[in-house]
Structure formats: structure tokens, C-alpha cells
Amino acid sequence: MIAYYNKLSGSELLLPYTFGDEKSLKKVVKFNDGWIQMIQDNMVSILGWIKYEKVKWLQNNNPEVPGIVYKLAQDDEKARKLDNVRKLWDAILEIRPVKNVFMDGDINGESYAVDHFIPRNFVMNDELWNLMPMDPIQNMKKNKKLPVWENYFGQFANNQFMMYEMIFEKPELLKLYKQCYKDNLHSIWAIQELYRKGNSADEFRNILDKNMHPVYDSARRQGYDIWDVS
Known part of the structure; x- marks a missing residue:
């Protein structure tokens, strides 16, 4: 699986990270600089999407509790x-x-x-x-x-x-x-x-x-x- 992943990274498809050749617990994960920059530049949007998916899951699994998104908001947002x-x-x-x-x-x-x-x-x-x-x-x-x-x-x-x-x-x-x-x-x-x-x-x-x-x-x-x- 790791070899396949690294092979893909060598193609035109730019993957976020690849695995080094080290063995066992010494194996190194190498992140692509372009992906690092993209994640840093879009951190607010990415964290917002993660929060949205979490809230959606909570609401779907707690239908008797309305407005979960508001209950999880920061205090200043609850005013x-x-x-x-x-x-x-x-x-x-x-x-x-x-x-x-x-x-x-x-x-x-x-x-x-x-x-x-x-x-x-x-x-x-x-x-x-x-x-x-x-x-x-x-x-x-x-x-x-x-x-x-x-x-x-x-x-x-x-x-x-x-x-x-x-x-x-x-x-x-x-x-x-x-x-x-x-x-x-x-x-x-x-x-x-x-x-x-x-x-x-x-x-x-x-x-x-x-x-x-x-x-x-x-x-x-x-x-x-x-x-x-x-």
C-alpha cells in the first residue's frame, strides 16, 4: 500500500505526503511543501468544514436537541x-x-x-x-x-x-x-x-x-x- 502511494506521488498526481524507505517505527512521513502551504493558507475554511461535519453528525444523531450548532458556539456568539x-x-x-x-x-x-x-x-x-x-x-x-x-x-x-x-x-x-x-x-x-x-x-x-x-x-x-x- 505504501509503495503504491509513493508510486502515485511520482506521477502527475501530487499527493499531500509520501512515506520514506525506513523500516517499522522509524518510517518517516514527508509532506509536500505545496500542500503544506495550501493548508496553511486555507486553515480557516478547513477548520470550518471540519466543525460543520461534526455538528451535522451530532445533529443527525440527536434529533431531539434542536440548535446544536448554536449550543456549541462561543459565548459571544450566543448573545x-x-x-x-x-x-x-x-x-x-x-x-x-x-x-x-x-x-x-x-x-x-x-x-x-x-x-x-x-x-x-x-x-x-x-x-x-x-x-x-x-x-x-x-x-x-x-x-x-x-x-x-x-x-x-x-x-x-x-x-x-x-x-x-x-x-x-x-x-x-x-x-x-x-x-x-x-x-x-x-x-x-x-x-x-x-x-x-x-x-x-x-x-x-x-x-x-x-x-x-x-x-x-x-x-x-x-x-x-x-x-x-x-
């Missing part, structure tokens, strides 16, 4: 990135009222929090499809708990659809929506299905339900508590 989402909801609230998902009445546009329907410490991301304007006091009470799906997903989905409709009605909102791409729109299903132009209310809600409900159920199976809003 919440809600500024652009808040700007979008600020602009919407200036145009029309937004119903509170968890209580009667509308969101106070002067004092509200942007929070995750499914807890952030489970999904480990700030995706637009999981975010909502919320009363700050309720936000603190909810903390890392799950809302009762049957009671609150409907209004959450309604608010999401209202945002979706307004994005395509108001050019200034569409511009703010596009600014969310970098930090808040990474899910392929959200970009290609949920936020594509032309969805009806039922289509939008079904897409959101189909993709969010399994994540919610996974969080329940892993022991996340249900939030008693009352």
Missing part, C-alpha cells in the same frame, strides 16, 4: 440579537395595535419586551418565527417555561401572520424585515415557505404549526415546565 426584530415590531406598533398573546388587551408600544414563544435556552437562537412582543412583567414570569400550546399558539400565529401581511404591504417594513436576515432568519423552511409571498392565513398558520410544534413537544419531553399564566 441575544434582537435589535432588528425590535425595530420591525416598533414600526408595526406605530401603524396598528398588536394583541397581547397571553392576556386581554394590546401590547404597550412604549414598554414591551421581545421574547421567545419556545424558550431560547432550548432553541438557542433568535429566529423571527419564534419571537413576539410581550409585556415585560409577563416576560419575567414566563422565563424558561413553555406556554400552553392549545391556549396561546393561535394568537401567537395570528400576530405572526399580521406581521407577515404588513411586510408585503409596506415597503418600509419589508426593508426592516430584510435587515433581520443576518441574525434572525436562518431556518430554510421559514425563508422558503413561511415568509414567502402569497400565503393565506391558514397556509401560514399550518406551516408555522408544522415546524414549531415538534420543537415544542421535544422541549416538553426534555422536562421544560408549562407556564401557568394565571
